[in-house]
Amino acid sequence: MEDTKHIQIKDYNYTLPEDRIAKYPVAPRDHSKLLLYRDGRVSEDSFYNLPTYLKPGALMVFNNTKVIFARLHFQKATGALIEIFCLEPHTPADYQQSFAATRRVTWTCLVGNMKKWKEGRLERTVKVGDRELLLTAEHKGPAGTGFEIAFDWGDDAVSFSEVLDAIGELPIPPYLNRQTEQSDLNNYQTVYSKIEGSVAAPTAGLHFTDDVLRRLDEAGIVREEITLHVGAGTFKPVKSEEIEGHTMHAEWIAVSRQNIEHLLAHDCSCIAVGTTSVRTLESLYYIGVLIHRNPHVAPEDLHVPQWLPYEYETSTEEKLTPEAALREILAYLDRNRMSVLHTATQIIIAPGYTYKIVKTMVTNFHQPQSTLLLLVSAFVGGNWRTIYDYALAHDFRFLSYGDSSLLNY
Numbered sequence: 180m181e182d183t184k185h186i187q188i189k190d191y192n193y194t195l196p197e198d199r200i201a202k203y204p205v206a207p208r209d210h211s212k213l214l215l216y217r218d219g220r221v222s223e224d225s226f227y228n229l230p231t232y233l234k235p236g237a238l239m240v241f242n243n244t245k246v247i248f249a250r251l252h253f254q255k256a257t258g259a260l261i262e263i264f265c266l267e268p269h270t271p272a273d274y275q276q277s278f279a280a281t282r283r284v285t286w287t288c289l290v291g292n293m294k295k296w297k298e299g300r301l302e303r304t305v306k307v308g309d310r311e312l313l314l315t316a317e318h319k320g321p322a323g324t325g326f327e328i329a330f331d332w333g334d335d336a337v338s339f340s341e342v343l344d345a346i347g348e349l350p351i352p353p354y355l356n357r358q359t360e361q362s363d364l365n366n367y368q369t370v371y372s373k374i375e376g377s378v379a380a381p382t383a384g385l386h387f388t389d390d391v392l393r394r395l396d397e398a399g400i401v402r403e404e405i406t407l408h409v410g411a412g413t414f415k416p417v418k419s420e421e422i423e424g425h426t427m428h429a430e431w432i433a434v435s436r437q438n439i440e441h442l443l444a445h446d447c448s449c450i451a452v453g454t455t456s457v458r459t460l461e462s463l464y465y466i467g468v469l470i471h472r473n474p475h476v477a478p479e480d481l482h483v484p485q486w487l488p489y490e491y492e493t494s495t496e497e498k499l500t501p502e503a504a505l506r507e508i509l510a511y512l513d514r515n516r517m518s519v520l521h522t523a524t525q526i527i528i529a530p531g532y533t534y535k536i537v538k539t540m541v542t543n544f545h546q547p548q549s550t551l552l553l554l555v556s557a558f559v560g561g562n563w564r565t566i567y568d569y570a571l572a573h574d575f576r577f578l579s580y581g582d583s584s585l586l587n588y
Contacts, residue, residue: 183489183531184423191556192547193567201576202355204366209388212575214566214584216559221569226386227394229541232585235399237539238445240438242381242455243404245372248347250359253301253316261301262291263316264350265343266378266411267431269327273521274376274408274431278340285319288328289411307337307345314342324412340375350378352579353414354546366580376408376431382579383453383541400450403441406433407455407524417548422529427485427550429525432459436518439463439505442536447501450539454551457537457558462524464535465491467504470511478515483524488532501535529553530561540586544570544577558588 205211209227224232233239249265268277269285277284290296301316312332319327332342349359351367369384371392395402412428419425442449442463451457462483468491469481491498499507512520527550540558544567545551556563566584569575575582 183529184421184486186422186529186531186553187420188417188422188425188548189420191549191552191563193564193571195547195577199571199575199577200354201578201580201582202357203362204385204580205576207388208366208386209391211386212582214570214575214582216566216584216586218587219562219565221566223573226583227388227391229391229585230394230398230400233395233398233400233450233539236401238401238403238441238449239395239452240403240405240449240456240460241369241371241384241452242407242459243369243371243373244377244381244406244408244455245375246349246368246377246380247375248343249350249378250348251303251316251343251346252348253303255295255301257295259295260292261296263328264289264291264378264411265347266325267408269322274374278338278375280339281335281337282333283329283331284339285327285329287322287325289325290318290328293326303346305332305342305345307341310334310337312337312342314346352379354578355580371404373404374406374408374433376406378411379409379413380579381407381409381453381455382543383583385580386541386583387452401441401445403438403449405435405438405456405459407431407459409455413551416546417550422527422550422553425527425550427525427527429482429523430455430458431521431523432462434459434463434508434520436509436512439509439512443502443505443509447505447536448538449536450541451537452541454540454542454554457540457542457554458524458526458528460536461488461528461534462526463508464499464501464504465526466520466522467507468499470507471499471504474511474514478517478520478522481520481522483522483526485525485527488526488528492533504535527553528557530557532557534558534588538588540588541583542586543579543581543583544575546578555586559586
């Protein structure tokens, strides 16, 4: 673990010209480029040919989270503009309960121009269908990396989800350096998005079309969906010289009994679509470890801490196999009469990490000196520069709306 904690983030830097950051996706979205990394060799193709590179019968796992209209804009009587960026629900803390709540909720939020909002409530008229409401926002003080903001609209017939849909703005990544446009409402969601909660898209999934999904089915690929709600921390740069000084953001995950059973039926190995799926799937192993240590642990205490994988690997405990870890989760679900496990993960995957479940990964090209680049490096045995040098030399497009890669462990 010491070697991992002392990784120098400057060793994961590369020059990314501004014109290589894709401002918009290609159309149609499955005509993006696909880099192939197999046995240390790099080649390329078009994304729509992805199914031809996958083994029939393999399990492919997708993150079905949906990006919410998380940015809300208010104007004070003085003319000052205040932006509230909803990060995660506070009361009620459950995402689905919060979105379904009427009259009032509180969220943990980032606030733009907070110096102009010292006290008092912000107000804004909201029209939902034929109903006109007065939405107020009141800050209750610090909460985590943001502020606890209470939203009140006083109507039993209107949910918070409807309020966000009516006046919220889809939050595209800050490095696009542009405003959200109408095209983003479609482009910045995966075609299989279902469960509301993310403030950023699981971008590897943006390349998939209904046609590619159909061809995966025809090729005998088994598709499974999990949920990880992507937080704004996904854009948080590593500012410390060593990664020991970087605190990973916690993200909410949901995994069903069926997900676990399908992983067991596929020898506890799978193809992960995107780093969000990777973090969820690899966290399952350590959730199994936590249950093995304490079979009666409360679901909220199954949170995977940042350094648990490295502490566990260097401990004297007898190590669980991936199968044993997943069976611990199944037994836990049975004991607690649960069909879905809801918890959170703060896992950091960096060189020195041993992958347990993910054997193939579909992922985009990530920012220099980012935790996502560390995750990729750990997956390809440190050979990330070969991949990124090829992508830069062969006109691949980078970041959220850019091209993708198919990597084998």
